[in-house]
Amino acid sequence: MENFDVIIIGGGPAGLSAAISAAKAGMKTVVIERGDYPGTKNVMGGILYTKATEMVVPEFWKEAPLERPIIEQRIAMLSGDESILAGYRDPAWGSEPYNAHSVFRVKFDRWLAQQAEKAGAMIITETIVEDLLYKGDNVVGVRTGRAEGDLGAKVVILAEGVNNFIAVKAGLAKPLRPEHVAVTVKEVISLPKEKIEDRFCLEEGQGATIELYGDSTAGMMGVGFIYTNKESISIGVGTILQQLIRNNWTPNDLLENMKSKPYVKRLLQGGETKEYLSHLIPEGGYTQVPKLHRQGVMVVGDTAMLMNSLNREGSNLAMISGKIAGEVAAQAINSGDISDHGMSVYEARLRDSFVLKDLYHYRHMGKFFEENTHLLKIYPKLFSQAAKMYLTADGTPKKQRQKEIIKMAFENRSKGGLIKDIYGAWRALL
Structure with missing residues (x-):
């Protein structure tokens, strides 16, 4: 059985950020990803926040595959064919230091995996982790679906996304409930960049976002979104799974309903759908954050329910939690204390950061x-x-x-x- 210092389950932003920080600290690190390569199984609306990403990869914007820097954020409230709009624009967000970019995960995650490899981490793809390995009560590695697929580790970081199978098996999380997750569907609609910039009143290369409430989700708890890319628009809608079931809506019908609204329809006119994607996102909030650690294990990103729904922030919480987990893993291994107490430093640092402070602030929402x-x-x-x-x-x-x-x-x-x-x-x- 091959042995590592740190094994990370999942090759999304949280897992890859953990891999970068652990590998930079000198740990023998491996990321196990179920897709053909990191990014193939990962979906998000498409906004990447600069501050958190720069903390993982300094000046990432100089080489990362990004779409447009976001210089304007709008909010639209829809009622029938009517709409009420508000927004904020800062052209300075179009230059360093940026606030956020639109991205495609399939491109960005693959690039981030390359940064993890440059830092010294190994990436194993097309592999599913079935369970953790134990010696008595201590976690000592992972079991994969491959022949002779057991891998040893001193610390395992769970970054498996919203589908928290291993975290549940490890007794850290509860199975997902329909009231604690949202179903989101998204289309990528191609449009010439000149049309995008004209319709959104943008200078060349600039980007904008629109979040839509009310009839965008047929009055259900959720949000619609429109993000501008270089030569396409990402449009999607998400709502709580329980409410979707209760009101007899399908995710696709909800998206088509929003696309038919006059305000939205005009923005998409003449476009051609190139991609259709669907995924779950965590919506449990602070009260549903699982136990974040045990002996030899930490939970990060969506697996830890780290999603700020009100501000539509997820990637930045994921990357910061991963970075901290990788650093704590290295410190614990170097000190020889990978007990639950040693892992608790991770939670303490999360509580000192904006990650859990923001979730706690909106805990009643x-x-x-x-x-x-x-x-x-x-x-x-x-x-x-x-x-x-x-x-x-x-x-x-x-x-x-x-x-x-x-x-x-x-x-x-x-x-x-x-x-x-x-x-x-x-x-x-x-």
């Missing part, structure tokens, strides 16, 4: 939206009606129109209901 399913049905319609009434110039005095808007609001939601919703949102988000 999931329950709030789960218990108030009316929010994305009533309020987009209410705000849309109010905007239309106020902005329609038909000779009605503005003071009278304001009174009409207040009356309309109370007809859609009682005064007590409005107060309850405002207080609940304040408690969940602030």
